[in-house]
Amino acid sequence: LAKTTQPISMDSYEGQEVNITCSHNNIATNDYITWYQQFPSQGPRFIIQGYKTKVTNEVASLFIPADRKSSTLSLPRVSLSDTAVYYCLVGPRTTGYSTLTFGKGTMLLVSP
């Protein structure tokens, strides 16, 4: 499984756009990139998944360059409630079994 590297922590202010970058240099051809969000004392929440270029949903955007060796999760106009740990995971889409391995994630702190 591809190893991921992401910053341990990031700070931001309300209303700003936050970009969290994840490195995955040994990503395989059939790997997808998935991001989760976790609030304290809660289970992680699926945010977004992509394979290449750009994916956007109502919560975030995911940018993946052509070489796919990194990806960037973009959170538009963050609020205090976006303070959480964000995990970047890489693994193939399979049927019937998960290939996700969580690292320590990035702790995002949003201040007023």
Added chain:
Amino acid sequence: ETGVTQSPTHLIKTRGQQVTLRCSSQSGHNTVSWYQQALGQGPQFIFQYYREEENGRGNFPPRFSGLQFPNYSSELNVNALELDDSALYLCASSLDTRPNEQYFGPGTRLTVT
């Protein structure tokens, strides 16, 4: 649509005892995974069940075992509890066609004394 639920919310056990944690999958989901999360760490994969059979396991000893029932609910059993087993135990369900898009429950906080 009912989300993933877990019971109990909190549990205190003594070293050497056995514990059973329960999980109800999100409606329509047929795959369930269990994770252990220590303070300050990411969730660590314990095992996964699909069609009532274990089809993936992380680096956990055999005293961690599980079951998946026909209604896709699940149990995690831990025997001979150790102090290091104190953690948040998370259950996640998914469709077999999208196993990496998992929906987590709120977790069970287990404390072993």
